[in-house]
Amino acid sequence: MLDQTPKEIVARSGICINPLKTCQPVGALYAALGVSRCLPHSHGSQGCVSYHRTLLTRHFKEPAVASSSSFTEGASVFGGGANLKQSVKNIFDVYNPDIIAVHTTCLSETIGDDLGSFIQELDLPEGKIVVHCNTPSYVGSHVTGFGQMVAGFVKYLAKKEEKSDQIGVFPGFVNPGDIRELRRLLALMGVSAIILPDPSDVLDGPMTGAYQMFPEGGTSLREIAALGGVKRALALGLLASKEPALALKSKCGVETDLCPQPMGVANTDAFLMRLSAISGQPIARELELERGRLLDLMLDANQYYYQKKVAIFGDPDTVIGLTTMALELGLTPKYLATGTPWEGFVTEVKTILGQYDALEGTRVKAGTDFFELHQWIKNEPVDLLIGTSYGKQIAKAEDIPMVRAGFPILDRYGHAHHPLIGYEGARRLAELTLGALMDRYDRDCADEDLDVVL
Numbered sequence: 235m236l237d238q239t240p241k242e243i244v245a246r247s248g249i250c251i252n253p254l255k256t257c258q259p260v261g262a263l264y265a266a267l268g269v270s271r272c273l274p275h276s277h278g279s280q281g282c283v284s285y286h287r288t289l290l291t292r293h294f295k296e297p298a299v300a301s302s303s304s305f306t307e308g309a310s311v312f313g314g315g316a317n318l319k320q321s322v323k324n325i326f327d328v329y330n331p332d333i334i335a336v337h338t339t340c341l342s343e344t345i346g347d348d349l350g351s352f353i354q355e356l357d358l359p360e361g362k363i364v365v366h367c368n369t370p371s372y373v374g375s376h377v378t379g380f381g382q383m384v385a386g387f388v389k390y391l392a393k394k395e396e397k398s399d400q401i402g403v404f405p406g407f408v409n410p411g412d413i414r415e416l417r418r419l420l421a422l423m424g425v426s427a428i429i430l431p432d433p434s435d436v437l438d439g440p441m442t443g444a445y446q447m448f449p450e451g452g453t454s455l456r457e458i459a460a461l462g463g464v465k466r467a468l469a470l471g472l473l474a475s476k477e478p479a480l481a482l483k484s485k486c487g488v489e490t491d492l493c494p495q496p497m498g499v500a501n502t503d504a505f506l507m508r509l510s511a512i513s514g515q516p517i518a519r520e521l522e523l524e525r526g527r528l529l530d531l532m533l534d535a536n537q538y539y540y541q542k543k544v545a546i547f548g549d550p551d552t553v554i555g556l557t558t559m560a561l562e563l564g565l566t567p568k569y570l571a572t573g574t575p576w577e578g579f580v581t582e583v584k585t586i587l588g589q590y591d592a593l594e595g596t597r598v599k600a601g602t603d604f605f606e607l608h609q610w611i612k613n614e615p616v617d618l619l620i621g622t623s624y625g626k627q628i629a630k631a632e633d634i635p636m637v638r639a640g641f642p643i644l645d646r647y648g649h650a651h652h653p654l655i656g657y658e659g660a661r662r663l664a665e666l667t668l669g670a671l672m673d674r675y676d677r678d679c680a681d682e683d684l685d686v687v688l
């Protein structure tokens with residue numbers, strides 16, 4: 235497995251080997267599934283959406299539904315306007331969603347289809363809505379595609395209204411389990427919020443024995459409209475939620491705080507303090523106790539984390555959050571990598587490392603791939619990998635324990651139900667990390683050192 239990866243690192247451009255990201259429409263499709271009775275629609279060929287649906291279905295272990303404009307040679311040459319028109323008619327006739335969220339693909343972007351004009355010219359059934367965003371995949375990644383789709387909903391649907399007591403939350407590219415944790419934190423803090431998007435109950439729905447084309451979850455259209463009147467918004471994830479935050483400010487004048495994902499102790503503290511400042515509510519006692527239990531676990535096990543070298547890879551917002559968490563545990567982040575080409579990632583991560591005096595000997599890179607990450611590890615190994623499923627090939631090749639976190643995780647079940655955010659998410663990550671390190675110690679130690687009590 236990966237035996238041919240050379241140690242010698244040669245500068246290269248224009249070629250990616252084992253990408254550490256996927257394409258923009260994947261994120262756009264995921265975001266659209268977090269809106270109530272919404273059908274995501276891919277404006278391109280069937281092959282694209284087939285891949286996007288498969289990837290999301292494999293991560294969530296739930297069907298990720300979406301339709302396609304089904305480009306053939308004709309649409310590729312003459313434009314896909316007629317395809318979109320026919321698709322929209324068929325979708326409302328056959329599936330009857332309340333809204334269709336269209337995203338573009340490389341092909342429709344390259345031929346220059348103007349989705350805004352196409353949509354204006356559609357003859358829609360009464361009360362039905364079509365929105366769109368642009369997601370060519372030769373720029374950005376699934377994370378920016380996610381942000382573009384959420385911003386698309388805001389641009390089309392948010393209404394400048396009288397200020398309400400609610401706040402808005404853009405949760406970023408996280409799992410349904412994170413959204414449930416977010417809801418719990420908001421409830422404990424006594425804060426009423428509109429969360430956009432909300433894939434919980436859509437991509438982690440219960441087994442009922444009956445298929446529902448549109449499960450009960452998702453942000454409602456009424457809630458998206460009301461986002462324009464919230465007293466303030468929190469945008470979680472510096473990259474994924476940046477575009478929605480800008481769109482809400484530009485369309486409705488709502489001020490938004492752009493924050494890192496509340497992963498780890500310090501980030502969760504900052505998030506809750508921000509909620510407290512906005513709402514005027516004190517930090518809930520239950521959360522203080524939760525925080526205390528987390529710190530207790532971290533202290534108890536500190537000797538097992540301390541100075542263990544770790545490579546963390548995945549989406550920028552996730553890696554930024556996990557870097558903070560790793561430093562808090564006492565781990566030594568050695569390689570921090572994302573495939574998304576966003577230099578803000580490097581700046582953010584280096585700032586965090588600087589706060590812990592941990593910059594020396596650490597590699598931080600955006601727009602990189604698994605091949606390069608593997609080369610770094612071959613030259614100087616680490617004790618632990620934290621990241622997405624594709625890292626398992628490096629883990630096997632170099633015999634390194636691995637903790638799965640982020641998107642996509644294709645080779646495990648149940649992960650999307652658990653949060654990475656909040657004290658609960660940090661506690662889970664602390665436990666998974668500790669388990670991986672201690673399992674490795676038990677595997678490798680001499681028989682006389684195999685203690686039952688540690």
Ligand code: SF4
Nearest residue numbers: 257282285339340371
């Ligand atoms: S052609 Fe573009 S949009 Fe389609 S799957 Fe490939 S990268 Fe994604």
